[in-house]
Amino acid sequence: MVVGVVAVMLLAVGAVIAFSPPSAQSQKSTVSDSALVAPEMSYDFGTISMANGKVTKFFKINNSTPASITVRKFYTSCMCTSATLVLGDRRVGPFSMEGHGGPIPTISEELAAGQEAQVEVTFDPAAHGPAGVGSIARNVFVETTDDKKLVFEIKAQVTP
Numbered sequence: 001m002v003v004g005v006v007a008v009m010l011l012a013v014g015a016v017i018a019f020s021p022p023s024a025q026s027q028k029s030t031v032s033d034s035a036l037v038a039p040e041m042s043y044d045f046g047t048i049s050m051a052n053g054k055v056t057k058f059f060k061i062n063n064s065t066p067a068s069i070t071v072r073k074f075y076t077s078c079m080c081t082s083a084t085l086v087l088g089d090r091r092v093g094p095f096s097m098e099g100h101g102g103p104i105p106t107i108s109e110e111l112a113a114g115q116e117a118q119v120e121v122t123f124d125p126a127a128h129g130p131a132g133v134g135s136i137a138r139n140v141f142v143e144t145t146d147d148k149k150l151v152f153e154i155k156a157q158v159t160p
């Protein structure tokens with residue numbers, strides 16, 4: 001009798017594990033471990049046309065810790081996408097994909113405790129030529145000196 005109850009419980013636990021949604025996997029492209037926080041990590045431009053040229057999105061980042069954080073590297077997942085760090089009226093970048101035109105230079109941009117900055121992301125839908133039609137997803141990586149990373153994602157449906 002007791003053995004039967006335990007067996008049923010084990011089956012129930014097994015079923016819960018087996019049918020858990022794969023949420024961790026579907027969110028992998030925007031996983032971040034940085035102490036910097038961003039209220040918005042992902043943005044969908046919707047349907048955009050190559051003929052209309054580049055599109056731009058600003059993401060806010062904030063140092064919500066009591067200590068300063070230094071950004072040391074800024075890069076994207078593809079040469080069609082570039083990113084600039086905007087600190088007030090100072091602009092650092094744009095930077096694009098590592099390997100295109102050499103390595104991405106190391107920078108040293110300090111965000112004081114409580115300071116906010118912006119990440120300006122520009123996507124050129126025509127950069128890949130006719131092959132660039134369809135749905136795209138690109139990432140922007142913000143690396144800090146504590147070896148952590150903030151990862152943004154942009155998406156679009158590209159038409160000619």
Ligand SMILES: [Cu+2]
Pocket residue numbers: 078079080081127128
């Ligand atoms: Cu690209």
